[in-house]
Amino acid sequence: MYIPKPSKFDPDSLGHFDIFGGRYVPETLMPALLKLEKEYEQIRFDEDFWREVDYYLKDYVGRPSPLYYAHNISEELGAKVYFKREDLNHTGAHKVNNVIAQGLMAKRLGYKKVIAETGAGQHGVATATIAALLGLECEIFMGAKDVERQELNVFRMKLLGAKVHACQSGSKTLKDAMNDAIRHWVTNARDTFYIIGTVAGPHPYPLMVRDFQAIIGWEARAQILEKEGRLPDCVIACIGGGSNAIGIFQHFLEDEGVECIGIEAGGLGIDDKNGCSLQKGRPGVLHGQMSYLLQDEDGQILEAHSISAGLDYPGIGPEHAFHKENKSVTYDYITDEEALDAFVWLSQREGIIPAFESSHAVAYLKKLQNIKDKLIIVNLSGRGDKDMIQAKEMLHFD
Amino acid sequence: MNKQLVAYITSAYPDKNFTSDLALALTQNGVDTIELGIPFSDPVADGPLIEKANQLSLRNGFRFSDTVEITKEISDKVDLLWMGYFNSFYQQGLDKLLPLSKQLGLGGYIIPDLPHEETLRYKELFAQNGLVNIAFVAPTDSKERIETIVQDAQKFIYMVAYTGITGSGKDENLEPFINDIKTFTDTPVFVGFGVNAKTAKAKAKHSDGVIVGSAFIDILLQENLTHTQKIERCCELAKVIKEEINA
Numbered sequence: 001m002y003i004p005k006p007s008k009f010d011p012d013s014l015g016h017f018d019i020f021g022g023r024y025v026p027e028t029l030m031p032a033l034l035k036l037e038k039e040y041e042q043i044r045f046d047e048d049f050w051r052e053v054d055y056y057l058k059d060y061v062g063r064p065s066p067l068y069y070a071h072n073i074s075e076e077l078g079a080k081v082y083f084k085r086e087d088l089n090h091t092g093a094h095k096v097n098n099v100i101a102q103g104l105m106a107k108r109l110g111y112k113k114v115i116a117e118t119g120a121g122q123h124g125v126a127t128a129t130i131a132a133l134l135g136l137e138c139e140i141f142m143g144a145k146d147v148e149r150q151e152l153n154v155f156r157m158k159l160l161g162a163k164v165h166a167c168q169s170g171s172k173t174l175k176d177a178m179n180d181a182i183r184h185w186v187t188n189a190r191d192t193f194y195i196i197g198t199v200a201g202p203h204p205y206p207l208m209v210r211d212f213q214a215i216i217g218w219e220a221r222a223q224i225l226e227k228e229g230r231l232p233d234c235v236i237a238c239i240g241g242g243s244n245a246i247g248i249f250q251h252f253l254e255d256e257g258v259e260c261i262g263i264e265a266g267g268l269g270i271d272d273k274n275g276c277s278l279q280k281g282r283p284g285v286l287h288g289q290m291s292y293l294l295q296d297e298d299g300q301i302l303e304a305h306s307i308s309a310g311l312d313y314p315g316i317g318p319e320h321a322f323h324k325e326n327k328s329v330t331y332d333y334i335t336d337e338e339a340l341d342a343f344v345w346l347s348q349r350e351g352i353i354p355a356f357e358s359s360h361a362v363a364y365l366k367k368l369q370n371i372k373d374k375l376i377i378v379n380l381s382g383r384g385d386k387d388m389i390q391a392k393e394m395l396h397f398d
Numbered sequence: 399m400n401k402q403l404v405a406y407i408t409s410a411y412p413d414k415n416f417t418s419d420l421a422l423a424l425t426q427n428g429v430d431t432i433e434l435g436i437p438f439s440d441p442v443a444d445g446p447l448i449e450k451a452n453q454l455s456l457r458n459g460f461r462f463s464d465t466v467e468i469t470k471e472i473s474d475k476v477d478l479l480w481m482g483y484f485n486s487f488y489q490q491g492l493d494k495l496l497p498l499s500k501q502l503g504l505g506g507y508i509i510p511d512l513p514h515e516e517t518l519r520y521k522e523l524f525a526q527n528g529l530v531n532i533a534f535v536a537p538t539d540s541k542e543r544i545e546t547i548v549q550d551a552q553k554f555i556y557m558v559a560y561t562g563i564t565g566s567g568k569d570e571n572l573e574p575f576i577n578d579i580k581t582f583t584d585t586p587v588f589v590g591f592g593v594n595a596k597t598a599k600a601k602a603k604h605s606d607g608v609i610v611g612s613a614f615i616d617i618l619l620q621e622n623l624t625h626t627q628k629i630e631r632c633c634e635l636a637k638v639i640k641e642e643i644n645a
Contacts, residue, residue, distance in 0.1 A: 014515050024484055024511045026443045028536035028561050031543065169449065175440065182442045187562040189538055285485040285511065286440060298462045299489030300439040 002057075002218050003050045004211035009253065009319065009328075015203020018325065020318035023202040024285045025182075032189050037204045039109055044211065049104070056100045057215065060133070061090045063097075065216075067223035067377070072349045077365060078372045080228070083352070083380040084220045084248060093355065093382030094216060094244045095126040099195055101212040103130035106193035113137040113188070116195045117181040119146055119174035119240065120310035120357065121153025122382055123197030128162035130195075138162040141181040145172035146309045153386050171303040174240075174313045178287050198241025199317035202288030206317055213247025220377055221251045228375060234368065236261045237379040238360040239331075240275070240311040242320045244381035253328055261368075262320060263360045265306035266333035273305035277316040278324050278331045291318040307336035307390075308356035310382075334360040334367065340394060342366070343384065355382035356390070401643040402554070402607030404588060405614055405636060406433040406481060408448065410464040411455040412618070412625070418471045420629050425476050427633040428640030432472075433508055433609065436465055436482030443483075443510040445565035447612045450619060462490060466502065473503030479532065481508040484516075492520060496527040506530030506553060514547045521550070532556050535587075537570050541578045551585045556609065559591040559601060565612030566592055569600075576604045595638045602643035610639060 015021045015037075023033055043049040057063040065088055070081045086094040099116075106114055114136045118124030124140040131138030140157050144166040147154050157164050170176040185194045196205045199213070217235075224232055235252050237245035239262045249260040267274030274280065277292045284293040286301055294302040294314035304314040323329035334342075339356060342363035347353045354362055358381045365371065365378065384391070405424050409417055421432045437452040437460050444452070469478060480487075480499065487495055487509065499507075506529045509517075517524075517531055524531045533551040535544055536558045548555055557576060560568035569592070576587050589601045590609030602608050617623070617631045 022516055023513060024516055025513060026510050026536070026558075027513050027534040027547075028538050028558055030513045030515075030536070031538045031540065034543075169453075170439065179440050179442050183445075183563050186443065187566070187568075189561050285483070285488055287442070288511075293485075295485070295489070297489070299485040300456060301485075 001050060001054045002215045003045060003047065004214055007250070011203060011207055015207070017319050017322035019283065020290050020321040021203055021206055022290050023288060024290065025202050025288045026186055028186050028189050033202055039105065040204050040208055043105070052104055053101050057097065061096050061100065062088065063215070064219045065089060067220055067227065069227070070350050073365065076349065079374045079376055081365060082224065082377045084216060084377055085380055086216060086244065087352070087354065087358065087380045087383035091122070091126045091129050092385060093122040093126070094213060094247060095123045095197060096129070097215055097247070098197065098209050098212040098243060099123070099126040099130045102195045102208070103134050103136065106136060106195070107134055109193065111191065111193035113192045114195050115139045115141065115181055115184055115192055116197060117141045117174065117177040118197060119177070119312060120308065120355070121146065121150040121157065121386060122310060124162070124164070125153050125156045125160070127195050128157040128160035131162060132160045139184070140164045141167055141177040141184065143167050143171065143173040143177045146174065146177070149390055150309055150386060152389065173309065175301065182287065198243040199246045199319055200241045200287065200289055200291070200315065206289065206319055209243050210246045210250060210319060213243045214250035216244065216247040216379065217249060217251030220248055224377060230375065231255055231258050232377045233257070233374040234259045234261055234376045236263065236361045236364050236376065238263045238311065238357050238381060239316060239320060240265070240313050240357065242317040244379050246317065246319055248377070248379040249329060260329045261364065262329050262331045263364050264331060264333040265308060265311035265360060266335035267305040269335055270333060274333065275304040275306040275311045275313060276333045277314060278320065279333055281314070283321065286315050289318045291321040292316055292324070307339060308360070310355070310357040311360065332364065332367070334363040338363040338367070343391065344395065352380070353384035354380055355384050356387045358382050399606065401602050402430040402586070402588065403428055403636060403640050403643065404431040404433055404607065404609040405429045406435055406609065406611030407614055408435040408437055408451040408455055408618070409468055410458065410460045411437070411451050412458065414464050414468055416625050417468050420632060421472050421476050423629050423633050424636050427636045429636050431477045431479060433479050433481040434465060434468060436462065436480060436486045438483040438486055441483060443563055445563040445612060447565050447615045447619065451615045462486065469502045469504060478504055479506050479508055480504060484509050484512045492523060496523055496529055500527045500529055504529065506532060508532045508556065510534065534558060535575060535579060537561060537572065537575055539575070544575070544578045545582050548579055548583045548585065551583055554586045554588045554607065555579055557587050557589045557605060559589050559593065562591065564591050568592060573604045595635060595642065598639045598642040599645060608639065608643055
């Protein structure tokens with residue numbers, strides 16, 4: 001059974017990963033965060049809590065997710081490529097791992113209402129699902145632009161009984177959804193639990209979500225050792241906020257021979273509109289945390305761009321900012337065009353349709369230098385069903 | 399003691415000169431302290447009115463240097479604080495910004511997303527420069543937490559009137575919180591959020607003053623008014639509120 005272990009990359013008692021992380025929120029929210037932190041300290045290594053999480057992850061989500069050897073792609077590249085199949089989880093992505101655990105925490109703390117922000121809608125769907133399962137009232141905040149480009153997920157959330165708010169301010173994407181979720185949270189701090197979808201936001205969320213997603217790396221490590229008898233050379237994952245990446249990296253970060261590679265959304269290109277907070281941003285404060293941000297000279301937050309709604313965010317989880325500085329993870333990017341090519345490539349070579357987000361990690365197989373004979377794990381964080389409408393507009397096969 | 403009135407206004411909306419004129423006029427009409435707002439792209443503690451003023455100011459090309467210029471212009475005549483989200487100040491570099499703002503004649507800072515724990519590392523820097531960093535107390539705080547927050551509070555304590563964002567109509571009983579604060583400090587307590595001509599009297603009942611933002615911004619956003627009319631209306635509002643809280 002998976003139980004997190006303390007790591008040398010844990011934040012300090014105020015939630016700081018060096019200068020990153022912390023709690024930059026209105027005072028109204030501080031008592032709720034301090035209560036959450038205390039509660040999490042009590043259950044972080046508690047067997048009873050993790051047994052309950054384990055039950056749902058096995059029987060409801062379908063874990064462990066397979067580590068699949070991709071024969072055709074491996075042959076084409078002359079490398080050994082495995083996919084960690086988070087796309088096979090119930091609700092279609094890794095997001096559910098985190099939401100099950102946070103939902104159970106909300107229940108333990110006595111909350112009856114949960115809220116969540118969502119970009120691609122995967123986290124919104126996962127939250128709506130768990131709210132239905134655990135009998136919690138659920139409201140989802142989503143940028144109006146994302147509501148449009150992810151209409152299937154919006155319908156799924158409604159079908160599951162959630163109320164969906166289309167946020168009209170700013171870029172009308174994930175950043176603005178998070179602004180409105182925080183405003184709602186400040187207003188309803190006493191009776192509402194905020195299920196944050198990624199390793200971001202104020203402490204203790206980045207630590208909690210990392211622990212909840214690290215089951216991915218915990219399984220993948222055991223699976224690759226069983227199949228190959230050795231650790232991989234590279235582990236690749238895409239990064240929006242960075243939870244699937246932190247999740248799979250967590251159990252490889254302290255192994256010197258394993259290179260963890262995080263892929264940001266290169267959008268229209270590195271010198272054009274993109275979502276490359278680490279490559280093009282600088283440290284700053286947004287949404288409760290200090291991390292790398294896309295911003296102008298005065299610290300006004302810039303709009304990100306990505307083909308994938310889940311990566312279309314001008315910030316990144318603080319632990320990634322910290323890993324960039326301490327060089328424990330390598331960061332690179334993939335453009336919209338490269339991601340779309342990989343979306344088709346994986347579909348046609350392996351019969352697996354990846355999410356646009358995950359397509360960024362897949363695409364990196366073609367960008368990675370000296371790939372020959374390498375043993376590689378790619379985290380296939382989600383499936384592409386939700387992207388069909390958008391893909392249909394961009395791709396023509398006749 | 400006369401109950402005090404603090405007015406929040408957004409920098410450079412509609413333009414720099416207007417902000418300076420408005421600040422000076424308000425000070426002559428009952429406002430004791432001006433909270434000069436730094437527009438930010440993502441003002442999560444603010445309601446729709448202040449968010450809109452922020453966005454319009456940014457769309458007009460607002461730069462941080464505009465706030466510096468306004469401050470230079472009025473600081474000898476106005477008791478002035480800067481109100482902004484932490485990123486706006488952090489990007490200027492606090493090491494440089496604090497001495498500069500002191501030199502400009504600023505009294506201190508109000509930073510709604512910098513709670514007590516995150517202020518600790520800058521405490522020394524604020525003190526060295528003789529600037530205050532206003533402490534916030536929220537109606538979700540326990541007595542223990544209030545004690546921690548207010549122990550070094552200076553100038554005034556910003557009592558958030560309700561759980562929520564600025565400019566909403568919510569109402570909470572603040573008496574127990576203000577009583578708790580008073581057991582730990584003599585620093586005056588000002589109530590902010592949702593204060594307007596109608597609510598001012600009630601909100602000031604147990605406090606030493608009020609902070610008014612959205613009610614002024616509501617006037618600034620009225621497109622059918624000329625600059626002069628806006629300033630007149632704001633001054634009328636300030637006078638009314640000042641009378642209400644001291645009635």
